[in-house]
Amino acid sequence: xxxxxxxxxxxxxxxxxxxxxxxxxxxxxxxxxxxxxxxxxxxxxxxxxxxxxxxxxxxxxxxxxxxxxxxxxxxxxxxxxxxxxxxxxxxxxxxxxxxxxxxxxxxxxxxxxxxxxxxxxxxxxxxxxxxxxxxxxxxxxxxxxxxxxxxxxxxxxxxxxxxxxxxxxxxxxxxxxxxxxxxxxxxxxxxxxxxxxxxxxxxxxxxxxxxxxxxxxxxxxxxxxxxxxxxxxxxxxxxxxxxxxxxxxxxxxxxxxxxxxxxxxxxxxxxxxxxxxxxxxxxxxxxxxxxxxxxxxxxxxxxxxxxxxxxxxxxxxxxxxxxxxxxxxxxxxxxxxxxxxxxxxxxxxxxxxxxxxxxxxxxxxxxxxxxxxxxxxxxxxxxxxxxxxxxxxxxxxxxxxxxxxxxxxxxxxxxxxxxxxxxxxxxxxxxxxxxxxxxxxxxxxxxxxxxxx
Ligand code: NAD
Numbered sequence: 303x304x305x306x307x308x309x310x311x312x313x314x315x316x317x318x319x320x321x322x323x324x325x326x327x328x329x330x331x332x333x334x335x336x337x338x339x340x341x342x343x344x345x346x347x348x349x350x351x352x353x354x355x356x357x358x359x360x361x362x363x364x365x366x367x368x369x370x371x372x373x374x375x376x377x378x379x380x381x382x383x384x385x386x387x388x389x390x391x392x393x394x395x396x397x398x399x400x401x402x403x404x405x406x407x408x409x410x411x412x413x414x415x416x417x418x419x420x421x422x423x424x425x426x427x428x429x430x431x432x433x434x435x436x437x438x439x440x441x442x443x444x445x446x447x448x449x450x451x452x453x454x455x456x457x458x459x460x461x462x463x464x465x466x467x468x469x470x471x472x473x474x475x476x477x478x479x480x481x482x483x484x485x486x487x488x489x490x491x492x493x494x495x496x497x498x499x500x501x502x503x504x505x506x507x508x509x510x511x512x513x514x515x516x517x518x519x520x521x522x523x524x525x526x527x528x529x530x531x532x533x534x535x536x537x538x539x540x541x542x543x544x545x546x547x548x549x550x551x552x553x554x555x556x557x558x559x560x561x562x563x564x565x566x567x568x569x570x571x572x573x574x575x576x577x578x579x580x581x582x583x584x585x586x587x588x589x590x591x592x593x594x595x596x597x598x599x600x601x602x603x604x605x606x607x608x609x610x611x612x613x614x615x616x617x618x619x620x621x622x623x624x625x626x627x628x629x630x631x632x633x634x635x636x637x638x639x640x641x642x643x644x645x646x647x648x649x650x651x652x653x654x655x656x657x658x659x660x661x662x663x664x665x666x667x668x669x670x671x672x673x674x675x676x677x678x679x680x681x682x683x684x685x686x687x688x689x690x691x692x693x694x695x696x697x698x699x700x701x702x703x704x705x706x707x708x709x710x711x712x713x714x715x716x717x718x719x720x721x722x723x724x725x726x727x728x729x730x731x732x733x734x735x736x737x738x739x740x741x742x743x744x745x746x747x748x749x750x751x752x753x754x755x
Contacts, residue, residue, distance in 0.1 A: 311462035312408050312435040321433045335372045337458045348446035354583035367420040375431035382718045396731040404723040405433030407483030414488040416543040418444035425486045428717030442470035509710035513633050516662040518548035519650050524666035530564035536690030538617045541582040542637040546662040552650045555643035566604045569617045576614040584613040593636040596629040654680045659705035664690045683707045
């Protein structure tokens with residue numbers, strides 16, 4: 303596949319102004335919804351082949367997200383794209399000021415493998431809603447899903463508008479040499495740096511959706527039953543291969559035993575067995591091997607069993623964990639949940655602050671001072687109080703990281719803005735010229751200028 307040729311076609315297509323037309327954009331979104339829905343079975347199968355994932359999980363964590371995004375943009379496109387009138391300062395009266403949402407042009411979206419469908423298609427949906435063309439490079443690690451997305455999109459849309467580029471590191475390295483108007487990347491901080499560097503060569507703006515170690519803090523004022531149930535759900539969803547999954551727990555040492563008992567009984571209740579519908583497999587042997595070496599038998603409180611052939615790792619709780627343990631040296635991205643304790647709440651916040659800014663943070667507490675300190679004192683991409691993961695399902699909340707966990711954000715209106723340039727235009731009347739603006743200057747004119755500015 304000649305990527306340069308495709309980008310050249312997309313540049314020409316964008317220059318034709320067709321993508322700027324709102325009716326065109328809506329027709330494409332409707333068509334996309336239609337072809338994705340028509341091919342839904344292919345997607346269930348592909349994701350199942352890649353992960354051994356249930357239809358229920360695939361619908362709730364993948365398919366519904368993309369359909370929801372398409373509906374959101376279909377419903378809100380007119381408002382989002384409409385130029386916004388803003389007030390005009392005294393020095394520019396008589397005149398009017400507007401902000402135009404200009405499509406950036408030719409965009410590149412690079413996806414991650416853990417939710418291979420929605421992390422690729424949702425940014426692409428935002429890109430085309432904002433009037434851009436798009437080359438999408440999904441992750442080659444979820445190979446079946448990548449192939450199905452390429453088939454659905456490339457058979458139904460012209461490459462000059464949207465195109466799915468299949469391939470791995472070699473292909474993406476080639477693609478990154480080309481000049482785009484925007485690069486949207488989801489993946490690890492390590493590869494994020496490579497993408498950022500490549501983008502810098504062309505001064506291309508980037509959004510980097512990265513990861514990190516996201517804490518769940520459980521305080522003395524938490525409803526432990528609710529906390530345990532929600533943490534177990536969010537941690538073991540997709541077998542822990544979720545960028546916003548709670549990576550580790552920080553719990554008040556006085557309630558640690560109660561909490562881990564409750565975590566254990568929830569895991570048993572949810573029935574995450576090797577062949578169960580409710581539990582996803584680890585994506586590949588490399589990640590499987592990386593994960594099992596985190597399991598320190600002496601610190602396992604629950605679980606710890608695995609089966610390499612099935613790429614199954616039992617939901618595992620480790621306790622008495624410290625920051626020196628292997629499991630605390632990198633983002634886990636799998637079904638292993640280390641539990642660390644703290645003596646007082648400020649110490650917990652301090653611990654989070656001493657490490658890289660996480661993509662998400664969670665607090666379980668009913669105490670308003672604790673909630674205030676959590677939201678104000680520590681930096682993280684986004685999060686929840688008394689829940690995990692669910693903040694990213696709200697279209698009205700921008701989703702993205704900060705510091706090591708990312709640059710920029712998307713979802714809903716933010717997604718549209720991410721793929722648009724805010725173009726400011728001041729329109730002046732042809733009358734009402736202030737004489738003191740023009741030379742020759744004088745002290746009197748300066749006095750006037752001081753009054754006006
Ligand atoms: P990754 O960084 O290995 O790969 C992401 C993408 O980058 C893939 O499409 C891959 O083909 C491409 N890539 C790999 N090597 C490259 C290179 N040398 N040059 C250019 N591109 C390259 O990440 P991953 O393993 O797919 O995903 C796991 C990471 O992604 C975790 O850190 C996780 O937290 C993060 N993540 C973040 C979000 C988010 O929304 N913020 C969502 C999912 C995953």
